[in-house]
Amino acid sequence: MPGKVFVDTNVLLRATIAAFPDHGIVKPFLDGFITQGDELWISGQVVREYFNQTTRPQAFMKPMNAAQIEAQYAKLRVVFSIATETEAVVEQFVRLLQTHPTGGKQVHDANLVATMLVYGIDTLLTINVKDLERFHDRITLISPGTAP
Secondary structure: OOOEEEEOHHHHHHHHOOOOOOHHHHHHHHHHHHHOOOEEEEEHHHHHHHHHHHOOOEOOEOOOOHHHHHHHHHHHHHHOEEEOOOHHHHHHHHHHHHHOOOOOOHHHHHHHHHHHHHOOOOEEEOOOHHHHHHHOOOOEEEOOOOOO
């Protein structure tokens, strides 16, 4: 049954950029959710992280230039709904920090989960299941290795 699904940056990168490692595994994984009619979501945070990765030199690809960034963003907008960080997201984020001890880089994960909860999304497609396991009581984690 189709539902709302949030896509983590690590999945988005590997599914949309052929040069990224594991593209051949992650693209069909994400395509399966598109085929079954799921509503795919990302957030401003995911967009920033995505372009952080694609605009810096990588061993497997050249950085995107301004025209490529604009074109890629236009493509993302066609496929994904983009959640904005509202006051409700910030309030949910602060509550999560109280109920799910989090620090350092992990706060980015908590912000993704807060965004999901405010937008009524309970499923996260991610490669970093271990990093997000502490939120298992609030969301369902699916990775290419655990997909049904």
